[in-house]
Amino acid sequence: MKNIFLTTALIVGTAFATQAQDISKNALGLRLGDNDGFGGEISYQRGLGDNNRLELDLGFRNNDDYDAFKLVGLYQWVWNIEGGFNWYAGVGGGIGSYSADRGPGFNDEDGTFLLAAGDIGIEYNFDIPLQLALDFRPEIYFGDEFRDDDFGPDLALSIRYRF
Structure with missing residues (x-):
């Protein structure tokens, strides 16, 4: 029984290791979603190996009654489906x-928050140095009352220049 399990684990591990990956050393672009008013983020990816990378996203918002910024760092594992x-x-x-000025008769609020995030998505790397991606990033917030329910689902489309 041990031999069957060990052999199966070895075959599965080899199959994942031999898939060709197309991870760029660097990619820079925009991540366009709509989580908590952060409609757009500047996105940077740094390849760390053959199948993993680090992604940093800086989102900011500035309007009449709400100013905010958010910096998110993600460690990602990447698996090839086919081609790009x-x-x-x-x-x-x-x-x-964040800083909220809700107008006359309302209490102004400001504060900081921490968040934990997951991420799952699909991407296509073109033959030219361009990447398109669609991902879902649920976020859980800790700290000040940034959101009433402390949860923010984030669906976004990204476009990045790979170099």
Whole structure:
């Protein structure tokens, strides 16, 4: 029984290790979603190995009654589907700050918050140095009353220049 389990684990491990990966050393672009008013984020990816990378996203918001920023870091594992298509999953966290001026008769609020995040998505790397991705990043918030329910689902489309 041990030999069957060991042989199966070895075959599965070899299959995952031999898949060709197309992870760029660097990628820079925009992540466009709509979580908590952070409609757009500047996104940077740094390849760490053949099938993992680090992603940093800086989102900011500035309007009449709400100013905020959020920095999120994610460690991602990447698996090749076929050709330039990859899917990925990751975990991470972040920090943010907000200031809300809700107008006359309302209490102004400001504070900082921490967050824990997961990430799952699909991407396509073109033959030119361009990457398109669609991902889902649920976030759980800790600290000040940034959100009433302390949970923020985030669906976003990304476009990045790979170099």
